[in-house]
Amino acid sequence: MKGKAILLYGVIFLAVAVAMPWIGPESLQLSEITHFVQDGTSADAAIFWYQRVPRVLLALLAGGTLAVVGASFQVLFRNPLVEPYTIGMSGGAALGAFLAISVPALWINWGPFSTIQLLAMTGASASLALIYYLARRPQGMSVYTLLLAGVTISIICGGTILFLSYLASPHVLVLYHRWMMGGIDVVGFRDLYALGPLLIPGLFLLFYHSQDLNHISLGEEVAMGHGVDTKRVNRDIFVGGGLSTAAVVSFVGPIGFVGLIVPHAVRRMSGYDQRTVLPCSFLLGGAALALCDAIARTILSPTELPVGIITAIIGGPLFIRLLISRRWR
Amino acid sequence: MLELIDIQHKFPDSDWSLYVPSLNLSCGELLCIIGPNGSGKSTLLRIAAGVLAPVQGRVRMKRQDLSRLNRRAIARQLGYLPQETASLYDFTVEEIVRMGRYPHTTGIGSLGSSDLDVIRQSLQLTEMDALAKRPLSRLSGGERKRAFLASVLSQKPQILLLDEPTEALDIHHQVQFFRILHDLAKDGLAIAVATHEINLASLFSSTLLVLSQGEIVESGPPDKVLTPSTIQTVYGETVLMGRHPQTNRPTLFPKATPENNK
Numbered sequence: 001m002k003g004k005a006i007l008l009y010g011v012i013f014l015a016v017a018v019a020m021p022w023i024g025p026e027s028l029q030l031s032e033i034t035h036f037v038q039d040g041t042s043a044d045a046a047i048f049w050y051q052r053v054p055r056v057l058l059a060l061l062a063g064g065t066l067a068v069v070g071a072s073f074q075v076l077f078r079n080p081l082v083e084p085y086t087i088g089m090s091g092g093a094a095l096g097a098f099l100a101i102s103v104p105a106l107w108i109n110w111g112p113f114s115t116i117q118l119l120a121m122t123g124a125s126a127s128l129a130l131i132y133y134l135a136r137r138p139q140g141m142s143v144y145t146l147l148l149a150g151v152t153i154s155i156i157c158g159g160t161i162l163f164l165s166y167l168a169s170p171h172v173l174v175l176y177h178r179w180m181m182g183g184i185d186v187v188g189f190r191d192l193y194a195l196g197p198l199l200i201p202g203l204f205l206l207f208y209h210s211q212d213l214n215h216i217s218l219g220e221e222v223a224m225g226h227g228v229d230t231k232r233v234n235r236d237i238f239v240g241g242g243l244s245t246a247a248v249v250s251f252v253g254p255i256g257f258v259g260l261i262v263p264h265a266v267r268r269m270s271g272y273d274q275r276t277v278l279p280c281s282f283l284l285g286g287a288a289l290a291l292c293d294a295i296a297r298t299i300l301s302p303t304e305l306p307v308g309i310i311t312a313i314i315g316g317p318l319f320i321r322l323l324i325s326r327r328w329r
Numbered sequence: 330m331l332e333l334i335d336i337q338h339k340f341p342d343s344d345w346s347l348y349v350p351s352l353n354l355s356c357g358e359l360l361c362i363i364g365p366n367g368s369g370k371s372t373l374l375r376i377a378a379g380v381l382a383p384v385q386g387r388v389r390m391k392r393q394d395l396s397r398l399n400r401r402a403i404a405r406q407l408g409y410l411p412q413e414t415a416s417l418y419d420f421t422v423e424e425i426v427r428m429g430r431y432p433h434t435t436g437i438g439s440l441g442s443s444d445l446d447v448i449r450q451s452l453q454l455t456e457m458d459a460l461a462k463r464p465l466s467r468l469s470g471g472e473r474k475r476a477f478l479a480s481v482l483s484q485k486p487q488i489l490l491l492d493e494p495t496e497a498l499d500i501h502h503q504v505q506f507f508r509i510l511h512d513l514a515k516d517g518l519a520i521a522v523a524t525h526e527i528n529l530a531s532l533f534s535s536t537l538l539v540l541s542q543g544e545i546v547e548s549g550p551p552d553k554v555l556t557p558s559t560i561q562t563v564y565g566e567t568v569l570m571g572r573h574p575q576t577n578r579p580t581l582f583p584k585a586t587p588e589n590n591k
Contacts (some may be wrong), residue, residue, distance in 0.1 A: 049474065215428055215431060221409070227400045229399065271424075275438075
């Protein structure tokens with residue numbers, strides 16, 4: 001059953017990964033693309049290798065990460081409605097992005113990062129650190145304070161953005177608004193490498209503690225009785241999920257619903273063992289976002305729709321369906 | 330096996346405090362802790378299990394300070410079952426019991442054949458083998474308790490600390506539960522149980538400990554400890570005492586109201 005679930009989601013993931021680069025406003029010729037490997041000059045090949053492939057890869061990675069963080073946080077906070085952005089990371093990221101858009105003096109390019117990415121990441125990491133500081137207790141982190149601090153920081157960042165946007169020019173507002181809708185705009189592989197420093201350690205921590213989370217879902221004291229160092233696991237899951245979310249949100253903006261729904265959908269088939277839920281969530285989350293992004297870039301062709309709109313429009317009703325079927329926990 | 334030395338604990342913003350100068354739990358002992366609600370039974374067990382760090386004092390397991398050992402090392406020798414066991418997800422009984430093997434595994438926790446043997450034994454001992462594939466949501470309260478006991482037993486601990494394990498169990502399973510504990514103690518385990526079942530505690534325990542307002546009032550064999558006057562002072566309830574027909578252990582009866590006396 002568990003092996004079957006991973007296999008099924010793996011096949012979906014691969015199918016999406018192979019098929020999605022072919023979908024877009026321009027239709028591509030297979031012969032032109034393979035041709036490129038030999039001499040390196042053709043419009044089709046350039047679109048395929050420098051736009052479509054990196055974009056699909058980023059969607060797979062971002063969607064997968066959001067789903068994995070969602071699946072872990074739902075256990076950590078013992079709350080089925082938590083998604084990666086619940087703990088206020090997107091608020092900090094949004095504030096950073098807003099500053100990057102509205103204050104030209106801040107425009108810098110450092111390494112592979114753009115200004116927006118850099119400041120969004122800084123904002124997300126700063127709110128992560130602040131929440132962690134607020135929720136620290138001598139006997140370990142308080143999960144409830146984490147949640148409350150996260151929500152509060154979101155509100156504070158939102159308020160600050162409202163204030164700044166009141167002063168800002170309409171042009172800035174349009175750009176910011178567009179950023180908030182989330183979008184996977186990527187050219188070349190640079191952005192994919194840039195994700196690495198935060199994403200790799202983040203995901204590693206989440207997968208490393210997947211078994212421990214099973215025990216924590218039985219209650220913290222039962223987990224401790226079984227031999228789980230809950231203090232450390234709670235901290236690592238929070239930091240790991242936070243780093244991963246900071247990486248994703250600064251590159252693709254706040255894309256909602258993937259991190260909320262995918263884990264619920266996965267658990268219905270894979271059971272509740274986090275060791276199965278996490279890989280399945282990654283595979284299905286990646287496939288779902290890549291699929292949504294393919295819709296986003298074709299539905300209003302030749303213009304593109306921000307993918308965040310698609311995930312919300314498709315995700316909302318899907319979640320209601322899960323709610324109605326009552327087995328969503 | 331397990332020593333509590335000079336334990337003092339206070340919760341912030343509360344007058345209540347626990348004071349246990351010294352308590353020993355040795356191999357083959359079945360220690361039952363009784364006392365009214367809020368007397369500190371759970372807190373005492375949580376401190377003994379190392380789940381709660383006391384404000385003052387030390388807990389030593391086999392002459393090692395509990396606070397110096399990591400959780401996994403503790404769990405290999407000490408099983409602790411808290412009063413509340415609310416699972417977020419609808420695991421099956423078998424999955425819960427398998428989780429008890431955690432301290433003995435490494436990596437992603439794959440189980441070998443010896444682990445599976447232990448799991449089967451724990452399921453049999455708690456009479457849960459027939460329900461192994463059932464999800465928690467389809468168990469009764471008592472069956473849930475037994476599933477979690479099986480999970481703790483599959484840790485193969487030498488020390489067992491149980492917090493009101495027979496709450497919500499019917500009389501057969503309550504008695505069964507204490508019989509299991511009695512047998513485990515005979516096999517050399519050191520067991521401490523917090524319970525409200527005074528008569529069962531009297532019948533099966535080797536030591537009875539009476540806790541009231543965070544302090545040990547009496548401690549010793551049930552014969553010595555269990556007297557109507559102790560119960561009167563601790564619980565504020567006048568009771569009559571008889572003897573168990575087979576074992577002669579003290580047994581309590583509630584006092585009847587006059588109109589029932591006819």
